Amino acid sequence: MITGAQLYTIRQYIQTEPDIERSMKRIADIGYKTVQISAIGKIAPERLREICDQNGLKIVLTHTPPDRILFETDAVIKEHDILGCDYIGIGGMPDMYRMYDWVEMFGIDFREPAKKIAAAGKLFMYHNHDFEFGRFGSKNLIEHLVGMFGPDELGFTLDTYWVQAGGADVIQWINKLSGRLPVVHLKDMAMVSRERKMAPIGSGNLNWTGIFDAFAKAGTKYMMVEQDICDGSPFDALKSSYEFLAGAGYR
Numbered sequence: 001m002i003t004g005a006q007l008y009t010i011r012q013y014i015q016t017e018p019d020i021e022r023s024m025k026r027i028a029d030i031g032y033k034t035v036q037i038s039a040i041g042k043i044a045p046e047r048l049r050e051i052c053d054q055n056g057l058k059i060v061l062t063h064t065p066p067d068r069i070l071f072e073t074d075a076v077i078k079e080h081d082i083l084g085c086d087y088i089g090i091g092g093m094p095d096m097y098r099m100y101d102w103v104e105m106f107g108i109d110f111r112e113p114a115k116k117i118a119a120a121g122k123l124f125m126y127h128n129h130d131f132e133f134g135r136f137g138s139k140n141l142i143e144h145l146v147g148m149f150g151p152d153e154l155g156f157t158l159d160t161y162w163v164q165a166g167g168a169d170v171i172q173w174i175n176k177l178s179g180r181l182p183v184v185h186l187k188d189m190a191m192v193s194r195e196r197k198m199a200p201i202g203s204g205n206l207n208w209t210g211i212f213d214a215f216a217k218a219g220t221k222y223m224m225v226e227q228d229i230c231d232g233s234p235f236d237a238l239k240s241s242y243e244f245l246a247g248a249g250y251r
Contacts, residue, residue: 001216003072003245004034005058006226008091010234012180015041021051021124028055030239031251036064036183036224037083038091045082061087061183062223066094066110069124077120087123087183088117089157093132093141100136103213104214107148124149125183127157132168133166146177155180159226160206161187161198170206174214183222184215186241196231202244212248223250 005027007014013023020043027035035057037048052059062085068076069090080088097106132142139147156177161168161222172248174181188204190197202208215223223247230237245251 001213001220001250002034002222003186003242003250004036004222004224005030005032005238006038006224007040008036008038008063008236009225009227009230014039017037017041017043017047020048024051024055024057026036026235027238028057030235030242031246032057032238032242032251034058034060034161034222034224035091036063036226037085042158045079045218049083059083059085061085061089061126061224063089063091067153068108069113073116077122079115080122082121086122087125087155089127089183090130091127095096098131098141099200103141103144103198104148106145111138111149111153114149118152123155123182124153125155125157127149128166128186130166131186133163133168142173143235146180152181155182157181157183157185157224159185159187160211161185162190164189164206171210171214174211178218179217180220181215183224184220185226186223186245187226187228188241198227199200200227200240200244201225203240209249212250217230 188202
């Protein structure tokens with residue numbers, strides 16, 4: 001499994017082209033070889049690909065606005081071809097679908113885009129938070145999602161922190177979603193003054209030995225480090241996580 005940096009972690013440093021250039025160099029200097037594009041400023045996909053190539057960074061996943069996936073599917077696919085990226089993701093379920101009597105509409109609305117993406121040799125990816133583990137009738141929301149799409153139509157960017165925050169067992173859910181987890185998010189959870197807190201990998205309480213083993217068995221290809229909230233520099237947080245992962249044999 002290959003590690004990478006989820007650029008949402010450094011979102012305030014990737015809003016202009018000069019900052020994108022500076023930030024990609026810093027990411028590469030840490031040691032990362034792959035990135036996920038998320039919350040980035042306006043830049044042509046050709047130029048973004050050029051910057052990443054210059055720094056030896058492969059783009060493996062994006063978070064793309066849901067409306068663009070719905071209504072500009074062909075253009076989104078073309079942009080991902082330019083980026084050399086096979087996984088087209090959304091960062092979460094749009095608010096309108098988060099109701100028990102409307103959640104099934106997500107499957108209806110996104111089925112055709114998902115099929116188009118699959119026909120282009122790519123995969124539509126869904127990133128979870130904690131609410132997907134709440135009950136929606138007889139099943140929780142993530143179980144509804146699993147039933148709406150086939151494995152070739154929807155993958156899951158399982159986020160370790162948010163699974164734990166949702167009161168679910170991280171390793172159990174990796175096993176349940178085996179074969180549908182090509183790209184995942186790594187976040188650690190620490191407890192500070194009885195409050196949960198996002199933390200660099202290896203500095204919290206998650207069972208990383210078990211998690212890595214489960215991801216390997218599930219067929220995961222890329223493990224992307226993401227830390228939404230950092231104490232101090234987000235680059236330092238990414239560096240600390242990289243050093244822990246490299247020490248565990250993952251680069």
